[in-house]
Amino acid sequence: MRRKIVAGNWKMNMRFSEADDLLTLILDDIENKGIPEHVDVVVCPPALYLELATDMALGKPLLVGAQNVGAYESGAYTGEISAGMLESVEVDYCIIGHSERRQYFYESNADLAKKTDILLKHGIIPIFCCGELLDDREDDMHMEVVSTQLEEGLFHLEESDFSKVLIAYEPVWAIGTGKTATPEQAQEMHAFIRALVAKKYSKQIADECLILYGGSCNAGNAKELFSQEDVDGGLIGGASLKVEDFATIIRSA
Ligand code: PEP
Numbered sequence: 126m127r128r129k130i131v132a133g134n135w136k137m138n139m140r141f142s143e144a145d146d147l148l149t150l151i152l153d154d155i156e157n158k159g160i161p162e163h164v165d166v167v168v169c170p171p172a173l174y175l176e177l178a179t180d181m182a183l184g185k186p187l188l189v190g191a192q193n194v195g196a197y198e199s200g201a202y203t204g205e206i207s208a209g210m211l212e213s214v215e216v217d218y219c220i221i222g223h224s225e226r227r228q229y230f231y232e233s234n235a236d237l238a239k240k241t242d243i244l245l246k247h248g249i250i251p252i253f254c255c256g257e258l259l260d261d262r263e264d265d266m267h268m269e270v271v272s273t274q275l276e277e278g279l280f281h282l283e284e285s286d287f288s289k290v291l292i293a294y295e296p297v298w299a300i301g302t303g304k305t306a307t308p309e310q311a312q313e314m315h316a317f318i319r320a321l322v323a324k325k326y327s328k329q330i331a332d333e334c335l336i337l338y339g340g341s342c343n344a345g346n347a348k349e350l351f352s353q354e355d356v357d358g359g360l361i362g363g364a365s366l367k368v369e370d371f372a373t374i375i376r377s378a
Contacts, residue, residue: 179214194221
């Protein structure tokens with residue numbers, strides 16, 4: 126059985142003391158109530174709080190991810206944070222290609238291919254986001270859009286590197302909108318992605334590949350989404366900022 130991952134994307138929210146409080150509450154919850162043996166829990170706070178998070182999570186069943194990484198090793202890239210810097214504060218994962226980065230910061234699949242490579246070089250697991258716009262779905266182009274994102278952003282990897290990556294399917298029309306994909310829509314796309322991976326690599330790699338769902342996943346709908354055969358957990362935005370909701374989602378996996 127594949128493991129399940131529940132990852133919280135905090136986006137650009139919270140001041141330092143609030144982040145500290147939320148981490149404390151999540152760790153208390155995990156310590157007091159435990160987490161299912163087959164589940165890994167990840168929090169992705171803003172970059173400024175990553176070191177706080179990795180320090181607090183040390184030796185605890187909580188993993189830490191960044192929300193973005195620079196595409197270059199080091200140098201004159203004002204404002205960027207490198208994969209080496211993330212590695213140096215012991216970050217485990219990094220979200221890349223979130224639709225907000227694609228939309229507001231014009232990240233292309235080619236940029237994401239570079240980011241994937243540099244993260245893997247530094248031992249950080251990319252959480253590669255893909256997903257279609259509402260127009261794409263209405264035009265029945267959603268499969269094609271996701272297929273191109275994977276082809277151009279991820280499928281250049283050798284099998285040994287690809288097997289380290291997580292994929293997050295996040296239909297853009299579902300992110301932060303309260304409009305979740307139905308379990309059937311999520312399952313259909315996840316099965317499609319797994320079939321693409323099998324075609325590109327192998328059935329074994331596809332069977333082992335973890336594919337998370339993201340997009341208005343919450344305490345009320347997580348269980349049904351996560352019970353779909355090809356849904357291996359979730360990337361959670363808004364609901365990851367409330368400990369009770371996040372805790373319920375963790376235990377729905
Ligand atoms: C996200 O930002 O990755 C996300 C899924 O957001 P939300 O859960 O708020 O839709």
